[in-house]
Amino acid sequence: MKTLAIILLALVGTLILNGPIQSYADPQLDALLQIATQARENLKMNISQITNVPDEITNLFNQGSNETDALSNSINQNDVTSARQHFLSAMNFFKVTNEKINSLNITQTNDQAQTSTLQLQSEISRIEKIGEMLKTISITNHASLDFSQFDQLIQKAKQDLDNGNTSEASKSIDEANSIVIDAHHSLTEVAKQRTSERAKDFTEKQIDRLGKIENTSENSTTQAPKIPPTRTISNFTIYENPKDVVTKLKKLSAEGKVDEALKMIKSFEAYQKVKLQPSGNP
Amino acid sequence: MPQEYQVITVQKVLPEGMIFVRINCILTTMVKAPVIAACFVLLSLSTFVQCAMGSPKVLDFTIYTDGTTHVFYQSDVDPQSPDSIVNLYGNSIENLVVQDENGTLLSSKENENTTTVETLGSSIIKVDYDTPDLISKNGKTWTFHVNSPIDYSILLPKNSVIVGMSVSPLNMQIVDDQSLISLPSGSSEINYIIGVLGTSQTATFAIQQAQDFINTITSAGVQTPMALAKLEDAKSDFNQGKYSDAESLANAAKSLALQEQQTTNSIPNTSSDNLPTYLLITGAIVAAGIIGFIIIKRTRSSNIVSSNIAKNDYVVPDKETIYKLKPELRQDDKDIVAFISEKGGQVFESDLRKKFLMPRTTMWRAVKRLEREDIIEIEKVDQQNLIKLRKTKVDEK
Numbered sequence: 001m002k003t004l005a006i007i008l009l010a011l012v013g014t015l016i017l018n019g020p021i022q023s024y025a026d027p028q029l030d031a032l033l034q035i036a037t038q039a040r041e042n043l044k045m046n047i048s049q050i051t052n053v054p055d056e057i058t059n060l061f062n063q064g065s066n067e068t069d070a071l072s073n074s075i076n077q078n079d080v081t082s083a084r085q086h087f088l089s090a091m092n093f094f095k096v097t098n099e100k101i102n103s104l105n106i107t108q109t110n111d112q113a114q115t116s117t118l119q120l121q122s123e124i125s126r127i128e129k130i131g132e133m134l135k136t137i138s139i140t141n142h143a144s145l146d147f148s149q150f151d152q153l154i155q156k157a158k159q160d161l162d163n164g165n166t167s168e169a170s171k172s173i174d175e176a177n178s179i180v181i182d183a184h185h186s187l188t189e190v191a192k193q194r195t196s197e198r199a200k201d202f203t204e205k206q207i208d209r210l211g212k213i214e215n216t217s218e219n220s221t222t223q224a225p226k227i228p229p230t231r232t233i234s235n236f237t238i239y240e241n242p243k244d245v246v247t248k249l250k251k252l253s254a255e256g257k258v259d260e261a262l263k264m265i266k267s268f269e270a271y272q273k274v275k276l277q278p279s280g281n282p
Numbered sequence: 283m284p285q286e287y288q289v290i291t292v293q294k295v296l297p298e299g300m301i302f303v304r305i306n307c308i309l310t311t312m313v314k315a316p317v318i319a320a321c322f323v324l325l326s327l328s329t330f331v332q333c334a335m336g337s338p339k340v341l342d343f344t345i346y347t348d349g350t351t352h353v354f355y356q357s358d359v360d361p362q363s364p365d366s367i368v369n370l371y372g373n374s375i376e377n378l379v380v381q382d383e384n385g386t387l388l389s390s391k392e393n394e395n396t397t398t399v400e401t402l403g404s405s406i407i408k409v410d411y412d413t414p415d416l417i418s419k420n421g422k423t424w425t426f427h428v429n430s431p432i433d434y435s436i437l438l439p440k441n442s443v444i445v446g447m448s449v450s451p452l453n454m455q456i457v458d459d460q461s462l463i464s465l466p467s468g469s470s471e472i473n474y475i476i477g478v479l480g481t482s483q484t485a486t487f488a489i490q491q492a493q494d495f496i497n498t499i500t501s502a503g504v505q506t507p508m509a510l511a512k513l514e515d516a517k518s519d520f521n522q523g524k525y526s527d528a529e530s531l532a533n534a535a536k537s538l539a540l541q542e543q544q545t546t547n548s549i550p551n552t553s554s555d556n557l558p559t560y561l562l563i564t565g566a567i568v569a570a571g572i573i574g575f576i577i578i579k580r581t582r583s584s585n586i587v588s589s590n591i592a593k594n595d596y597v598v599p600d601k602e603t604i605y606k607l608k609p610e611l612r613q614d615d616k617d618i619v620a621f622i623s624e625k626g627g628q629v630f631e632s633d634l635r636k637k638f639l640m641p642r643t644t645m646w647r648a649v650k651r652l653e654r655e656d657i658i659e660i661e662k663v664d665q666q667n668l669i670k671l672r673k674t675k676v677d678e679k
Contacts, residue, residue, distance in 0.1 A: 028451070028452065028453045028454060031451055031453055031454030031455075031463075032450060032451070034454060035444050035447065035451070035454060035463075038443050038444065039443060039444055039445045039446075042443045042445065042475065043445065045529075045530065048530065049533060084450045087447075087450055088447075088448075088449075088450060091444075091445075091446050091447040091448075092446070094445050094446060095445060095446025095447075095473050097445075098423055098445040098446065098473065098475070099420075099423070102420065102421035102422060102423055103421075116610070116612060118347050118439075118440075118441060118476060119347045119348050119612075121347070121440075122346045122347030122348055122439055122440075123346070123347075123348055125346070126346045126348075126350060126352065126412070129352070130352075130377055130412075133379065133410060134379070136385070137379065137381065137385065137387055140384075140385035140386070140387075141385070141386060141387050167613060170612070170613075170614065174640070174644060177643070177644055178644075180377070181377075181643060184377055184379070187379070187387055188389075190387065191387040191388060191389040192389050194387075194389075195388075195389040195400055195402070198400075198402045198403070199364070199400070199402055201402075201403070202364060202402040202403045205403060206362070209362070262364040262365075265362075265363075265364055266363060266364050266365065269360070269362055269363050
């Protein structure tokens, strides 16, 4: 029986310990090959468009290409360490190759019109995502902001871009961006306004919680000698006793001084954490 | 009666025997049960422990084509603490939004590289923001650099290809034509190119360019049979989804068309049809001679002056020079450059905002774009951003 129990526990122990480690020790080797191969293909294309390719570029590229082949072999042999080394080496060669190609200052074949279109597409996508996020937040927080104009502008920007009218698309994007900024400001204001209500709720809950702690400690340490109730560090009073904290918090809450109450809760929590930590100092 | 007794005995014995066997099995099982139960409990607990170790923090970067990065960060926070401090990536933070686990918007105060979130009882916070500070650009190559305390993911822009990477990724997958890469904690650098070869867009563009060029020279009377054949091959490959090959063939078609044009022009022909061509060539030679003469003259005069202006080797370039060096600039960026140039090469960012009536963040993105292009530099003066056109060497100019 004991042997069986030991074997079972050992098996379970192995399962537990191997769980999180396994995910790190098993990288997606195919991803490494995919990235390296893409880089190689792309640089190959770039180099094919250069007339009189410098030997340095050819050599660097070939070294990177050889490392990619070696990476492929390592993956076939399931040699993770070697695959990683070849991947990093290949990517380093490709990086330097790319820098050398850049330094040739070749006229950019895939020119500016296309880059501009891609950039505008990207901006539309980014602003649209932010807008969608703010829209969701607005609904969740009952802020009732109107995003209909924003939606129209995004649609217009997309249409303009499809029709090749980049300047109009750019204008629509800027207008949509302005709406996003305004919505962001409005939601920030909403958050600020609601913070005071949330702060009050939070203070009440903390008073209840600390009250319970106080009751528990009173029951368990009726005979214990009392520690000094407060200590002051440079104009700041730390209440060590939950009872004092609760009393003070109730007073601050009744006076509407929520900010001070929050500061007090924060310092008390911080003090409790420090107290719980094993102290190296006497 | 004896018969009845016997029957009773049999009835008693059989069930007892059966019960005895069952008790034995049950007892064995009961002894094993705690061990098995303990194993199940340990396994269940281990799942929670693993979740607790791996799940609370999430860090995602979404990179956009204009060099902006959207950062999403999720973390557990102490529900007993009224606030929590979150580190931010970058100095320029835009569209910062903090939510709790229920989607409630949380108030926050930004400091230099941190933000203090008023959590007030929340146990999870989700932070979203944009920053242009994680990406730099050199030529056509963009570089993303970050030092993360936890594992994280990066979503690269569409039409981008990685050409350099300083760490091995944990995983990679394609999401909506974009590469989503998981990376381990620590410092890492990724170099990538946007608008790369081999995509349908770039192939379409290359085919269109080749077609336009061939049409232009054909209308001028140049026959381009080889180029047209190559272009047809490009179109055929494009239809088969071989975008890389299609683009390559389209570029080859354009080169062939150029060669065919040169060959046609080089054939000696004294007919009056070619008279305008000769006139053009003669005009070009004369113009080149004049330009050469002016350049030599200027070089000589600059040699005399250079000793006097040794300290002023670096000058602010005029807007036309910048436009020539950076033809890919957007029109609104060109307008900004023109305004700075008109103001003597330096203005405050606030002046730019007033002039172009742009929101702070839009202007900041434009300024960062120009900084990445090495056109301007940003200097802090009295808590304000002074935007200066970057000086270039006289000979570069």
